Amino acid sequence: MRIVVCMKQTFDTEAKIALTADGLIDSTGVTLVVDPYSEFAVEKGIQFKEKFGGEVVIVCIGDTQAETAIRQCMAMGADRAVIVTDPAMDGSDQSATARVLAKAVISQEPDIILGGFKSVDSGSAQVMLRLAEILNLPHVNVVTNIEIGEGKAIATRELDDGVELVEVSLPAIFTAQQGLAEPRYPSVKGIMQAKKKELKRLTLADLDIDPTSVGPANAKVKIHGLTLPAPRKGGRIIGGEIPEATADLVKALRDEAKVI
Amino acid sequence: MAGVWVFAEAKDGKFRRVILEMLGEARKFADHLGEELWAVLVGSNVAELSSLLGEHGADKVLVMDNPNLAAYTTDVYAGVTLGLINTYQPTAVLFANSNMGRDLAPILAQKLDTGLITDLTGITYGPEILFKRPIYAGKALVELSFAANARPMLLTIRPKVFTPAEPQTGRQAEVITASADLNALTLRQVIKDVIRKASTRVDLTEADIVISGGRGMKNPENFKILEEVADILGAAVGASRAAVDEGWREPQYQVGQTGKVVSPQLYIAVGISGAIQHLAGMNSSKCIVAINKDPEAEIFKVADYGIVGDLFQVIPILKQELQQALASA
Numbered sequence: 389m390r391i392v393v394c395m396k397q398t399f400d401t402e403a404k405i406a407l408t409a410d411g412l413i414d415s416t417g418v419t420l421v422v423d424p425y426s427e428f429a430v431e432k433g434i435q436f437k438e439k440f441g442g443e444v445v446i447v448c449i450g451d452t453q454a455e456t457a458i459r460q461c462m463a464m465g466a467d468r469a470v471i472v473t474d475p476a477m478d479g480s481d482q483s484a485t486a487r488v489l490a491k492a493v494i495s496q497e498p499d500i501i502l503g504g505f506k507s508v509d510s511g512s513a514q515v516m517l518r519l520a521e522i523l524n525l526p527h528v529n530v531v532t533n534i535e536i537g538e539g540k541a542i543a544t545r546e547l548d549d550g551v552e553l554v555e556v557s558l559p560a561i562f563t564a565q566q567g568l569a570e571p572r573y574p575s576v577k578g579i580m581q582a583k584k585k586e587l588k589r590l591t592l593a594d595l596d597i598d599p600t601s602v603g604p605a606n607a608k609v610k611i612h613g614l615t616l617p618a619p620r621k622g623g624r625i626i627g628g629e630i631p632e633a634t635a636d637l638v639k640a641l642r643d644e645a646k647v648i
Numbered sequence: 649m650a651g652v653w654v655f656a657e658a659k660d661g662k663f664r665r666v667i668l669e670m671l672g673e674a675r676k677f678a679d680h681l682g683e684e685l686w687a688v689l690v691g692s693n694v695a696e697l698s699s700l701l702g703e704h705g706a707d708k709v710l711v712m713d714n715p716n717l718a719a720y721t722t723d724v725y726a727g728v729t730l731g732l733i734n735t736y737q738p739t740a741v742l743f744a745n746s747n748m749g750r751d752l753a754p755i756l757a758q759k760l761d762t763g764l765i766t767d768l769t770g771i772t773y774g775p776e777i778l779f780k781r782p783i784y785a786g787k788a789l790v791e792l793s794f795a796a797n798a799r800p801m802l803l804t805i806r807p808k809v810f811t812p813a814e815p816q817t818g819r820q821a822e823v824i825t826a827s828a829d830l831n832a833l834t835l836r837q838v839i840k841d842v843i844r845k846a847s848t849r850v851d852l853t854e855a856d857i858v859i860s861g862g863r864g865m866k867n868p869e870n871f872k873i874l875e876e877v878a879d880i881l882g883a884a885v886g887a888s889r890a891a892v893d894e895g896w897r898e899p900q901y902q903v904g905q906t907g908k909v910v911s912p913q914l915y916i917a918v919g920i921s922g923a924i925q926h927l928a929g930m931n932s933s934k935c936i937v938a939i940n941k942d943p944e945a946e947i948f949k950v951a952d953y954g955i956v957g958d959l960f961q962v963i964p965i966l967k968q969e970l971q972q973a974l975a976s977a
Binding site: 399401402403404405407413424425481482483486505508509510511512513514517518520521522526527528529530532542545546547548549550551552553554555556557565566567607608609610611612613614615616617620622623624625626630631633634635637638639640641642645647648 | 844906958
């Protein structure tokens with residue numbers, strides 16, 4: 389079984405976000421990690437490989453820094469990786485990203501394709517589904533479990549008020565929600581082996597994609613500017629003994645904040 | 649033809665509040681463009697909901713009522729909705745940022761080769777319409793616009809942000825009944841089972857009040873005291889990543905940058921230190937209360953009200969005080 393996992397590198401969720409003088413996201417000093425939702429998918433992929441045999445291939449669009457995240461996935465147990473690095477990709481929207489990803493993914497002839505249902509940075513939650521549509525493959529979105537059967541799989545999809553079990557035939561795409569799999573910590577042996585695993589570097593030209601068909605000029609959605617939300621001011625600590633303080637709190641919520 | 653559409657997702661003969669919020673904003677959007685506001689009703693036994701949509705501002709209601717549309721599956725709903733869009737050519741289509749909207753909108757965006765802005769939290773109407781959405785779970789905001797050739801504009805709308813439309817009794821929409829040959833669609837997703845939550849508790853992202861517990865809760869059993877307070881307030885119960893990582897609560901209740909982003913009227917953080925990734929998930933709440941025994945906890949820096957003390961002492965008293973306060977209200 390060949391499992392392809394689409395992986396994105398993002399900021400650590402403990403990172404504070406600041407803007408540069410040009411109004412862009414400032415990445416100075418920020419720790420870059422495997423996106424948590426990608427990581428659930430990577431872990432699930434490795435579990436499938438351990439159970440059914442085969443290999444886990446990481447597919448990533450990113451710059452050379454993203455190779456650190458790829459090695460992390462390899463240290464967890466992924467077998468090899470394909471990274472698409474091309475300056476033309478800077479400022480591409482989800483539509484272009486999905487189109488490039490599609491070419492890279494399908495070249496691996498996957499049985500199962502996994503990825504995060506969203507990322508913790510842009511969080512637009514649409515690339516994996518656009519990918520499914522481009523590849524004309526069935527998908528199940530926002531899943532917390534996948535059971536593999538003969539040529540098909542049943543995935544547990546999150547609903548607003550519960551879950552449903554959805555069956556699709558393979559190959560298919562599944563997008564990971566938190567709870568799908570608990571990512572393992574790489575072993576020392578895993579980290580050592582990761583350094584020697586195959587990492588294939590591709591450009592858009594290698595995928596037969598015209599670099600002028602991606603990027604900001606072709607984006608269907610244009611970025612106008614970034615802002616930071618107004619910082620919250622700390623309020624007041626209600627002092628005194630616990631019973632009095634708690635009573636004061638309830639009064640304040642009712643009479644001052646008017647939220648109960 | 650044109651129009652701003654609201655995809656009026658209904659469940660058990662009802663709309664979630666976000667649908668009325670979408671109608672409220674879509675009315676402004678349509679008026680700005682000088683176009684009609686259409687509501688689209690797709691499902692089984694939904695036709696009778698048309699009048700409610702008219703009362704809440706829809707000029708036309710496009711109804712696709714079919715017993716085979718009772719349950720959402722991607723291929724059926726995407727096929728049917730694509731047909732409607734191709735027939736009537738709307739300028740924009742708004743979906744709720746629900747599990748249905750999150751699934752349907754990206755598929756349609758790709759089928760239509762157009763743009764999609766998800767999790768919308770604001771629209772600025774000007775010569776160019778700007779759409780605001782959070783990134784990094786709200787640590788930053790981005791303003792976007794659709795390219796001239798990206799039509800229809802597809803959007804998913806975050807609940808609890810926009811002002812719901814006020815009902816106008818007697819206002820009527822023109823109802824257009826549409827039908828589709830569902831047999832012509834390829835169905836690749838088969839629903840084998842649906843398990844609804846036993847809890848009748850309000851959904852985390854739609855709740856007006858959320859009470860969340862963190863590492864300070866010490867064990868899963870202790871969450872019962874938060875549930876008791878939640879019952880009094882009609883609140884949802886959330887958890888920090890620490891509590892979920894410990895296995896005390898299901899991941900679906902996690903509030904944070906991984907997990908759910910909530911913006912209730914009142915957020916009560918109990919035994920939560922206030923890690924940056926948690927703050928990102930609840931920072932936009934109207935009023936934040938923190939209860940923590942550590943006076944240095946980061947959570948106090950964002951809280952409107954704080955009590956420094958042992959939560960196991962505070963919560964039972966809070967429960968009593970709330971009971972009394974709400975009984976006398």
